[in-house]
Amino acid sequence: MTKKRPSIYLTLTLITIATVGGIMALQTYYSSTSTRQQMLDQLTAGAERSFIALAKNISELIAAYSANEYQRIIANELELKNGLAIIVDDLKMGEVMGLQAYRSGSIRDADWKIVDFDPNNSAQKALLETSFYSHRHSITNDRGEVLGWLTHYASDRELQQHLDALLMRNLIDSLAISLLLIIALFIAIRSRLLQPLGQIVKALEHKDDDGIPHHFVPRGGPREIALLADTLNRMIGAIDHSRKELRNQHRALEQEQERFHLAVEGTLDGLWDWDMRSNHLYHSPRFETMLGYDPGELPDSPEAWTGLLPPEDVAMTEHLGKAYMETRGEGIYERTFRMRTKAGDWRWITARGKAVFAEDGTPLRFVGFHTDVTHMIRQQQELLEQKALLHYQANHDALTGLANRTLFNDRLEQAIVRARRNHSKLALLFIDLDHFKEINDSLGHRAGDMILNSATQRLQKGIRAEDTLARLGGDEFTVLMEGLHQEQDASLRAEDILQQMARAFIIDGHELYVGCSIGISIYPDNGISARDLLKNADAAMYKAKNEGRNNFQYYSAEMTTLAFERLHLESALRAAISNDEFVVYYQPQIDVSRRQITGVEALVRWQHPGMGLVSPAQFIPIAEASGLIVEIDRLVMRQAMTQLLQWRQQGLDTGTLALNLSVKHFQRKDFISAVISALVDTGCNPEWLEFEVTETQVMDNPTESIQMLHRLDDLGISLALDDFGTGHSSLAYLKKMPISKLKIDQSFVRDLPDDAEDAAISKAVIALAQSLGLDILAEGMEKQVQIDFMLEHGCNKVQGYFYSKPLPAAAMTEFYTSWQGKNVHRMFA
């Protein structure tokens, strides 16, 4: 192979010739180019100077149309400058001749004689195009106006002749110098470089089977070759030394391996070694015995290893393994997991290992130890359980298991933060058992503890699941109520608690009456810190004690009054249901354009024996809050449906019966069956009915409400969305609701048509109903202008005092009759 390569002698020869030849060629080229450029610069500079003067000289002749005069001057100038041609583009003459410019001048012919320039002579044109230099100069008059152009063309004839001679001379010089240089270099290289190198090569040829020379090489020649000889000699020495070292290392390695094997066999940990190229997993016998297997019993595949993991851990273990590989073995891989033993129970194993990677990032090998950490893990779990127990004890009352003062304070503070953020209210009930001390003193602490436990159970029944009940100590309990709609809602809870606690406690055969006093403070009305709320609830509690115990008091007297009123009204409502004190009134719904009664809306009225007619605004919210509204609605529904059938039997054209429906109904499981039984019992056709639901209520729980509305729709009952515009319906929900009618709330109608905002809202609601294909009805019509407004904007159906206030059934019967009479009269009028 090496013999086919050219010798250093030949290589140096070629390099020398090429280098010297190349440099000389470059030098010749550079010299010619710079000489040419120099000559060219002289020529152009001279030409430009003389042409400025020439242009000035002939400008007057051009202005005077003296073409012949300037042509003579140009011919002389050309003769003088030895140029190729001078051409004048005379704009003045051109203008007269209808040309862009009159082109004339002087040019050399083939014999280098000056002749007149003829623009039509193609040979002259070709000559100009091949000119090697041209310069154009404008001809201007004194005022700076351009009269024409003067163009000088130069031939490279003389320049070329001069350069040819120069090039020839340079070439001969270069060749001679090159030859001398090459010969001198040859002699020097041969004696100074090649001979010492040859001696080194000769010494290297005497070598052993591994190609290592037997002897050191001779040292001679210039510094680099001597250095080469030194280096070679050092290398020969070093190789010899390395061979001896390698033999020593081999022996050490053998000892090391022996030590490692002994260690692996002696340790409690199991070794694993995963060759990722062959996918072969080695594990030491210790790993197998760790899991109750005999050595060699487990297959040596990673799949077999994975099979020992709990199935739910496999995916995570594989994921973490991959994640470690993606880090290219950064740090140590460590994971603790369970593995099934041969007997089928589980051991906690920690795997620690490290991977080796190829340069391209491919993992090659993954090696580590398995350690049985079952014992340690169990200890940790016990520790955690103890910690949780301590935490629980620190936050809970040991006797009742309720939150203690610490936990309650913490929850109260958190609740205050939430209420502040949501702009909601919360109530704190401070409960003190009324006769606990006497019982404790007379019957002993055990009985006292039993009372406290029973009281705890009763209190838990009296509160909502989301409320927090705590025992602060002794016979003091607190209840935290969040998400309060009205302050009075807390009184309902207090009332429940009072009732629960009023019943006798049976302790060791004793019938004991304990009772309690409750103080209520409201955030933010009675304090904005946990401390203030608690202090004020405590103060209210003492007020309750002073009021004769077994009652509740708000921190503020007004709230207490309102709460009692409400409680009174609620109990009156319950009585009203059983006493049948509710009466149904009817308000007609009119289609103005067709002059027709399209229906009546059934409205409940409460005829209280003492209070007289109670306003719906007064009792409906309480009925809603207490859930009594469902009973009331059902009564109204039946009463109205019976009345409707009566009217129809009388032959009256009643239209639809609109019934208000609280969404509270939807929470009753028997709602649909109650509707069906009312239909069956009264004999009403579902198509005659229309249920009105309020937008606000529906949007409180849209998904459930819409589902219920669909069931009503399936029965064939029409649905209307009441008070539309006062809530915040999503259009998406609106589309999903099976409603057929929108009612414009009277609050938007009251100031029509003067209030621009109300007018805009009404128009928008009408447009929305039209675009969704819904019927539309406006409530609260009191004036003709309001009706005109609605008609003008496409709402024909209205309801309100303008036509009639809500009427009792008998009056409504009269209204029907007289309306039909009017219509008949109008028909025949």
Place this chain on the structure above:
Amino acid sequence: MTMEGLFRRIHTAMIDRRVMRFYLGFFLLLSFVFIPAQASAEEPLGASKRLAYLVSDIRIPFWAIMARGIQHSAASQGFSVEVMSADNTAKLELENSVKAIRRKVDGIILSPTNSSAGATLLKLAAQAKIPVVVADIGADSGSYVSYISSDNAEGAYLIGRILAERMHDLGWQDGRVGIIAIPQKRENGQARTSGFMRALEEAGIKGADLRQQVDFSHQETYRFSRELIQAHADLRALWLQGSDRYQAALEAIRDSGKEGQILLICFDAEPEFLDLIPQGALVGAAMQQPFLMGQMAVESLQRHLQGEPVERLQQLPILAVSADNIDQQLPLIRRNVLGLLP
């Protein structure tokens, strides 16, 4: 010479000189006003050849008369001719040339504003392959069919001899002759001076001094004349190489108090000369023959167009007129100098 004498002399021609002067003035007016219109009236019919006469300034009588000679000759040859005056401006002259070349006339007669402009016009015509005959004022270079000019040297020589004879007759042969010359850069100026000086030398009369006209104004001629008279006490004659400023020279002689002591002789002719020469106010004048020159130009072109050879240079004799020969020369003067046809 009295008015009666003059009357008698021209009687043979049946024309009163006053009548003739009237005609001359009238003709000049006519030529000035009507020549372009007349030319356009002579637009070619059928295959008749069309010529263009490019003239430096038709307002100058000499050129107007030559134009008439051209038109006269062209009419008889069946040519139409368009006279295009440059009004002595280079631009208009160039425009006229371009116009003629564009119209593809069959031949051009050229009296350029100067010989240099003539060279340019000849070049343009040569490029359009239109034959050109140059009349009176030559061209610096260029190719043409023929160049017709007056034999200035011979004319000057003849007039020089007339002056010399007159000075001998008066016994003033020792007196000197001052020359108010046209620019000697001009070929005709040189020819006139050399011809005249040859005649003086032959007669042994010495020349005094030579002043070259620059602006050809009345005032300039008057000044030059006064300077020559004042500088040379023995000055006996002034030779004016032109004709139109003769009045200035006469005034200078009179104002110098040398009336009757210094003779005046001119080159070229003015209508007044027909009176002044017989009266003796002028010794004589060398008269060119513009009408004849025009005729010859047309004939030369016609020969060339027919393929006949034409002499490249043609020189016309100049009439040397003195009181002694004015009667014999009158028919020639009327026709060839003044362009008046019987």
